[in-house]
Each structure stands twice: as C-alpha cells, then as structure tokens.
Amino acid sequence: MDYTEEQIQRYSRHFLLQDVGVEGQEKISNGKVLIVGAGGLGAPAALYLAAAGVGTIGIIDGDVVDYSNLQRQVIHFTADVNKPKVISAKEKINQLNPDVNVVTYQELLTSYNALDIIKDYDFLIDGTDNFPVKFLINDACVLAGKPFSHGGILRFDGQTMTYVPGSACYRCVFVSPPPPNAVPTCSQAGVLGAIAGMLGTIQAAEALKYLTGVGELLTNRLLIFDAKKMTFRTVNVKHNPNCPVDGDHPTVTQLVDYEQAACELKKH
C-alpha cells in the first residue's frame, strides 16, 4: 500500500509503534468493523476506529439524535438533534478521516437482517444497551463465526469481554436475557457519561488488536470496572457446556428476537 505524505503523518504514531508498524497499519486499513448502535459505546468506538484508519466502518442504528444523547454520545453534536444517528456519525467520521469508507444501516438489527449484514465484516462492536439485541449479536456472531466485543454500562459500572470462535460467548456467561419486567427503564437507571467513553474505547482497542493480531484479546475473561472506586477486575470465564448456543446440546440454532421494555427500544 502506498501512503501519501498526509497519511504518513496521520498514521505516524502507529508506524512508530513496534507491534503495529507499516504492516499493522495495512491490516487496519484493510479491516472492516461493524458497530451496532451509534450511542454511548458506539460513539467513542467509531471515533477511535476512524482515527486509526479502519478501512470500512459499518454503523447500524435506527434512531435519530436526541438531546438526552449528548451527555455521552460524543460523536453527535447539538446541531445534529433530530438527525439520523448513522448520518450524524458518518459525517463526523468523514471529517475526522476521509480514508474511511462508512457504510450506514438506518434500521434495527433483527433476526431477519443480522446474518446478512454481519457477513461482510471482520469484527463487531456491541454498542447497544438492551439485552434482546445483545443476545442477538452474540448468537449471530457465534452462528456465523464472527468475533465481537460485548460491552455493557450502568450507572458507574462497565463490563466487557471479547468473543472469538471457540472462546466463551456472552451466553456462556449470561445464558438468557433477564425477564423484561426485571429491567428498569433506562431513564430510571442512568449512567455517568464518561463511563461510556471508558468502555467504548476499550472495545475499539480490542477491535484494533484483533485486526493487527497484537497482544492478547479479552477472551475467556470478563472485565468489570467500578468507576466510583475506580477499580478494575477481570474474572476468568470459560466456555459453558450448558450454553444454549454453543454448548454441548444447543437449543438456540437460529436467531431469536426477544421482547424488551419499551423505552429501551428508543434510547441507546
């Protein structure tokens, strides 16, 4: 790959990085990452992946920008309110790095479109905050053999783990979605905005590590942090033989759309 003078400067800190270098940057430039949800987690992830020069970034989100998003969804600005999130995100990515090819899907990820959409990507970032789609992403990735980063945030806490085919999946740990009535509406729970940045950035780092093959991914480990105490803990988890999707006797053999609390459909 021939780099222009501008690109040499743009990616110079990656070129300097021994584990990445020119070869690693080429892998990043050829990489295709799908971000599900252009919200709290997807926003920082998209910005860092764009800055890194990921060749293709897909963004799927059916929402429009709302004032209540701006406290944490840093890819959207005040002037974007009422604009589709995928358009707002694409505009910022293009401004940050015109090398990136942005593919937008202004829709929800469902059992009908999931496998068709994810097939074109190397790695997925789960940037949703509702359980039905989290389980859908997990199942689609397990069934299609795609790696992905799970992320969840709540109040002052965050959790993330990375799946690659063969490692423990999200269902290995959490088995099935909590009953919809056990989940409070998102406006009741709340989250400190910067927590989304902390977690989405970890997810972006995992995507870049996957693309470049550098280091050890967060597989078979669930990273949990509590920002009130600012403590981080990694819990070893292993593949669960009772896992409904990749256990010894799978019961989930096709994709399922679970029910969820109404508010969670709208606000990420």
Added chain:
Amino acid sequence: MSKIIVNGQEQTIDTTSIQLLDLIKLNDVQQPDMVSIQLNGEFVLRDRYETTTINDGDELDFLYFMGGGQR
C-alpha cells in the same frame, strides 16, 4: 463459621455452609434474575440457586447483567 470468596473479597459466614439463594440475599442482590453466578469456575444454572450449597473455601463471582438493567 466458614470463609468464602465473593468477587475476589473474603466473606465470613456464621454457619459451616449456606444455600446459594441465602448468600445472594446476604449480598444485597435485590433481583437474583439479574445476576449470573460462577462457583469455583463453573456457572450455576439460575434454577439451581435454591439447591446449591456453598461451603468453606468456595469462590464465587456474581456477574451482573449490564446494559440498561438493574442490579
């Protein structure tokens, strides 16, 4: 008395053993539906919380659903 480890921290319980569901209550988990529990590295099925006994030296991880949920 027995000593167990919950989320990396030592806990002392008054009895020699305790039912997992009681331990969940002892740890102020308001909604057992919202926690996934690993006992000595193996996940406990949610419908076995009532019938699983925790003994001296056991290590547990309470892993909470995160993503709009509540613990």
